Amino acid sequence: MKDILIIGAGPVGLYAWSCAGMLGLSGYIIEGNDSPGGQPWELYPEKALYDMPGFPEIKTKTFIENLMAQVNNNSNQITYFGKTNILTVDEKNNGFTVTLTTSEILNVKTILITTGNGVFTPIRLEHLDPNHEYNNLWYAVKNLEPCTNKKVIILGGGDSAVDWANHFVEDNITKDVTIVHRRELYRAKESNVQKLQKNKITELKPYHIKNVDTSANQIIGLTLEHEDTKAILELTGDYFIVQYGAKVAPTMLQQFTLETAPFRKIIIQPSGQTSHPHIFAAGNTAYYEGKYYNMVTGFGEAINALFNITKIIHGNKYHPGYLSDIKK
Ligand SMILES: Cc1cc2nc3c(=O)[nH]c(=O)nc-3n(C[C@H](O)[C@H](O)[C@H](O)COP(=O)(O)OP(=O)(O)OC[C@H]3O[C@@H](n4cnc5c(N)ncnc54)[C@H](O)[C@@H]3O)c2cc1C
Structure with missing residues (x-):
């Protein structure tokens, strides 16, 4: 059984993917669309971003390509499945058996949901x-x-x-x-x-x-x-x-019975945990009061969720350390 399944490869899922790799987690990431990148890639790739830490100005497309390059450096333990979605989820043996619409069967200990606003298809x-x-x-x-x-x-x-x-x-x-x-x-x-x-x-x-x-x-x-x-x-x-404009396909996450807020947002704790102790969420799909929905917020939620997921995998006393130390 692998450590993690990340659902959704928008900017937050991509960042989670590379960090999960750096943290030594094994598993999978799935994306419902033809290509990863989420809203920035589909809706505004040619616009400039001004609120990315460390980048006074960066083209959205370049930023997403950088996220993908970061994934390529750190992704060898996480397998990507594109243009697929979840068909069924069964809980067993302290983990989940997930069947994809493309028929693959994945066995994982934890799940991180980064489905944002759903799968976008242009009208x-x-x-x-x-x-x-x-x-x-x-x-x-x-x-x-x-x-x-x-x-x-x-x-x-x-x-x-x-x-x-x-x-x-x-x-x-x-x-x-x-x-x-x-x-x-x-x-x-x-x-x-x-x-x-x-x-x-x-x-x-x-x-x-x-x-x-x-x-x-x-x-x-x-x-x-x-x-x-x-x-x-x-x-x-x-x-x-x-x-x-775009149509947003139904989330197809009805297989999970998680506590939600209006607009089908998933309520999370400060740890990133949902109402299920082994399911986490981050990015635009995750809700708590007073949240500002942008990429940086989502990146913070993703790495925080992954930190808490490593504790489920390795035990509560485990501390992964800084990634600059891990990568040395
Ligand atoms: C016009 C516009 C301008 C913006 N400008 C900025 C800005 O300047 N700075 C900023 O920080 N933010 C900006 N944002 C907001 C930013 O785009 C979002 O905060 C960000 O995209 C959230 O990332 P995410 O990964 O959580 O979700 P998304 O980008 O929505 O990605 C979610 C991914 O999950 C996939 N998915 C969904 N459901 C499933 C499923 N069931 N199975 C498999 N895959 C699934 C989707 O296909 C998608 O690829 C802007 C948004 C818009 C619309």
């Missing part, structure tokens, strides 16, 4: 085969370079759509940006909405998409219909960025 553009990949249709902006001096069409009217429209112009990626929104009013911060005009962004609203013109792996253009006048507009572009 997709209608009119398209969901199983077909289009090179110039993006649901998350993971690399700005291809858009340099190209015609970029942004679909959506929320904060991230408006943010991206401004970002492309303000960071001198391209001046040719169009935003298409199906309502007259944006659902975004007013100061950013006002920047759209200043940045000379073409605003097409209220328009909805009537048809998408494709060729092999490319989007060629969109047919738009005005919500009121029903006038038709044909719009071509080089890159199409859909920012309709």
Whole structure:
């Protein structure tokens, strides 16, 4: 039986993974999405972070890549399973037998839940085969370079759509940006909405998409219909960025009967322990009164939970010491 199963490989799960490795814990980490990285990787990889200790400014994508590099240095005792979820959990012999949706069976002594806000899947553009990949249709902006001096069409009217429209112009990626929104009013911060005009962004609203013109792996253009006048507009572009928000899949953690707070958050003690003595939680999924939900808070909770997990594995008197000593 291995020491630990970490559920969720967002930033907090990734940090827990490398620390668990450094602490000498054996086990597994599972991730429901195609790739690890969680919300920062899926939702805002190109933005800068300003609140990471030791980094005055760092691109989110680079920060997540650094977390992954840290994992690679310390992960040899922890096995990763991607695009999988938990099917059943049985408690037996002072541990857990966990069956995954991909049929693997894992036997572990403890569990650390780092499932954040759940598995994110972007809301997709209608009119398209969901199983077909289009090179110039993006649901998350993971690399700005291809858009340099190209015609970029942004679909959506929320904060991230408006943010991206401004970002492309303000960071001198391209001046040719169009935003298409199906309502007259944006659902975004007013100061950013006002920047759209200043940045000379073409605003097409209220328009909805009537048809998408494709060729092999490319989007060629969109047919738009005005919500009121029903006038038709044909719009071509080089890159199409859909920012309709994301659906959060049900947590699929109903196999655990843990004490929860509103929004299905899991209540934890200062030790990171949930209402089950061998199940811990950290990051956005974990709740206590007065908590500020950000990455640094989650990292602290994760290492603290792991420290208490080492006590379950090695006995209450065990103290792992500082990781700088362990790694020497
Ligand atoms: C636009 C935006 C900007 C932000 N800016 C900042 C910032 O500047 N600084 C900052 O510190 N924080 C910021 N945050 C908050 C930060 O992203 C979160 O605090 C952080 O992502 C929490 O990390 P997490 O690992 O707990 O959860 P998540 O990032 O949500 O990751 C959870 C992971 O678990 C996986 N998962 C979920 N359920 C299961 C399951 N049942 N089985 C397997 N895998 C599962 C998910 O797919 C995901 O990969 C921002 C958030 C947003 C939306």
